[in-house]
Amino acid sequence: MLSDIFPTGFHGVVSPGAGVGSTVYVAGAGPVGLAAAASAHLLGAAVVIVGDLNAERLAQARSFGCETVDVSQGSVEEQIAQILGEPEVDAAVDAVGFEARAHGPNAQEAPATVLNSLMGVTRAGGALGIPGLYVTEDPGGIDQDAKSGTLKVRLGLGWAKSHRFTTGQCPVMQYHRGLMMAILHDRVKIAEAVNATVIGIEDAPQGYAEFDQGASRKYVLNPHGALDGLQPV
Ligand SMILES: NC(=O)c1ccc[n+]([C@@H]2O[C@H](COP(=O)([O-])OP(=O)(O)OC[C@H]3O[C@@H](n4cnc5c(N)ncnc54)[C@H](O)[C@@H]3O)[C@@H](O)[C@H]2O)c1
Incomplete structure (x- = not known):
């Protein structure tokens, strides 16, 4: 927990400025996404919404108080609006990376899906934490662009909404002691959150x-x- 996923998830939510009263959308309900969701609760977020297409992982997110969005059911904005009464959140986390699937039923791999979707659902002046991995080479990529880590990212949308982005490898040691103390003093149940x-x-x-x-x-x-x-x- 402390050597990888918890600091990574925490970095994913603290870097876009999530804090007391924030609304947060976390794309991906794998271990990193669930750790990000638990971290958002630890930071005092008002509402934490987790999106995935894996029903079992979404149920795990609900088990510790998250709202969920099933991206295979279509528009993430509409599902967020049903939960919040508005289609945007303060901070968003990409805990998926380049292996992202497109949204909607029977979706195939579409590497820029999450980045573009997060710009859509993050309010103007908000920010994106991107712990999800993007690569310089992916021999198994779906097309020539994907093979060289070139993504069709709608940066104009992020520019227009003055978004900030934080990406790259997590500075794990920066968070170690604080997260260890939070575990030892029962401020967070990270092992339960990630099952x-x-x-x-x-x-x-x-x-x-x-x-x-x-x-x-x-x-x-x-x-x-x-x-x-x-x-x-
Ligand atoms: N930055 C770092 O230091 C760091 C450290 C550890 C892991 N990572 C990266 O974090 C990412 C997540 O790791 P993990 O172990 O949780 O991975 P994982 O593969 O277990 O989880 C990813 C989840 O994303 C879901 N998904 C796919 N497309 C989606 C979409 N469009 N919207 C929402 N969900 C979607 C998948 O169904 C899956 O459940 C990976 O890219 C991993 O390499 C980064």
Whole structure:
């Protein structure tokens, strides 16, 4: 939790300025997105909305008080408007990256989907945190542009709305102590939020396979029994 996903999720929401009373949209309900949502609660956000197309992961987000948007059901703006009474949030987080799927039913990979959608749903003067990974090369990319990490991003929209963007690798150590103290003093239940599931090293191949299929779990390997009898919090 502390070496990767929690600081990454926290960076994703603190960098666009989410704080007390903020409305936040987090795209992606994988471990990073769920950690971002838990971080938004920790920072005092008023409403945290998590979007994904994976029903099990959306249910996990609801289990700790998030609202959810199913991007396979169409317009993210309309679904946010149904929750908030307006189609925009103060801060948005891309916890998906270049493997993003398009919105709507039976959607294929469309790498710029989340970035363009987040500019659409973030208010003027708001900001985007982008922990989701973008690459300089993707040999398996859907077209020639995607193979070289070139995305069709609607930057004019972000410019017109004076958005700020924070991207890149998370400065994990910057957040370590504070997040550790928040865990130790029960200010956040990060293991519950990401559904941490401890498995033995012999079950690791199965854990990786399930995670690849979109399981709503963060598998924690326990190779030497050091976690035996402990309950992740
Ligand atoms: N910046 C950093 O330091 C850092 C650190 C760790 C991870 N990451 C990156 O963060 C991203 C998320 O990591 P993860 O482990 O949670 O990944 P993950 O693949 O488990 O989760 C991504 C989720 O996004 C969903 N998704 C796909 N298209 C979507 C869309 N259009 N809208 C909403 N949701 C959509 C998928 O269904 C999936 O549940 C990855 O790109 C990962 O590489 C960055």
